[in-house]
Amino acid sequence: MADELSELNFEQDLEEALGVEEARRWKIEKVGALQFYVELSSVKAPDEKFQARLLWDAYPGLASLKFRDPESGRLDLPSAWPIVRGFRPQNLDACVNWTSEGNNLHPEWKNDPSKKWNSTGNVVLKTLRTLQSEVDDYFGGRFKK
Amino acid sequence: MPQKELITVLVHYMAAGKPFKTEVESTTTVGQIKSAALTAFGLTEDAQKVYKLYYNKTELANLNQTIGEVAGHQKTLNLKLEEELVQGV
Numbered sequence: 001m002a003d004e005l006s007e008l009n010f011e012q013d014l015e016e017a018l019g020v021e022e023a024r025r026w027k028i029e030k031v032g033a034l035q036f037y038v039e040l041s042s043v044k045a046p047d048e049k050f051q052a053r054l055l056w057d058a059y060p061g062l063a064s065l066k067f068r069d070p071e072s073g074r075l076d077l078p079s080a081w082p083i084v085r086g087f088r089p090q091n092l093d094a095c096v097n098w099t100s101e102g103n104n105l106h107p108e109w110k111n112d113p114s115k116k117w118n119s120t121g122n123v124v125l126k127t128l129r130t131l132q133s134e135v136d137d138y139f140g141g142r143f144k145k
Numbered sequence: 146m147p148q149k150e151l152i153t154v155l156v157h158y159m160a161a162g163k164p165f166k167t168e169v170e171s172t173t174t175v176g177q178i179k180s181a182a183l184t185a186f187g188l189t190e191d192a193q194k195v196y197k198l199y200y201n202k203t204e205l206a207n208l209n210q211t212i213g214e215v216a217g218h219q220k221t222l223n224l225k226l227e228e229e230l231v232q233g234v
Contacts, residue, residue: 016162086232095233106233113193115231120187121160129159130230 006059013124042139060123062100083140153221156182171213199225
């Protein structure tokens with residue numbers, strides 16, 4: 001369960017994130033104390049929409065990243081994932097240093113200053129911008145079996 | 146004596162809602178801008194933790210390059226400050 005300070009910081013950062021210019025590209029739905037869905041697409045395929053779920057155990061910190069099938073609500077469908085560097089749709093995770101899943105797979109990253117992701121500043125915004133940037137720059141289509 | 150024209154530099158950082166903004170002479174170096182931006186965003190770097198400045202998609206690796214050289218004829222320069230992203234296997 002999220003503590004009050006986490007929730008307060010999260011709320012403030014989410015509000016600021018909703019006000020930045022790039023937020024026009026995001027459709028955000030808050031669904032929990034430290035959790036939201038964000039619909040986004042790549043500049044390379046603007047009509048191909050994906051819905052990410054970002055969830056924090058404690059805030060600020062590393063977010064869990066999953067992709068959700070909006071129709072069924074399922075978080076266990078590889079086909080809900082975009083092909084992006086470090087993303088592993090068949091494992092339903094992103095092995096990157098800016099997600100909790102990536103750092104669970106590579107605990108050594110947390111002890112390596114060059115690879116440790118900096119969780120200062122507005123982490124909601126930073127995570128959203130990182131996700132968007134990666135989806136824009138490294139998009140390879142929707143994952144298909 | 147003619148006044149030197151200033152260049153407005155905006156440094157955008159992923160975790161900041163607003164960019165760092167400064168007006169500088171064209172002879173100001175990329176390194177000076179980077180240092181000021183790091184301070185403004187409360188970031189520190191050392192031999193292991195490095196942030197990089199980008200203009201469009203090009204890294205400004207030469208910290209001695211002047212802002213005037215980067216800006217060309219532009220009066221406003223938008224830069225991005227990024228940290229390294231890592232992928233596993």
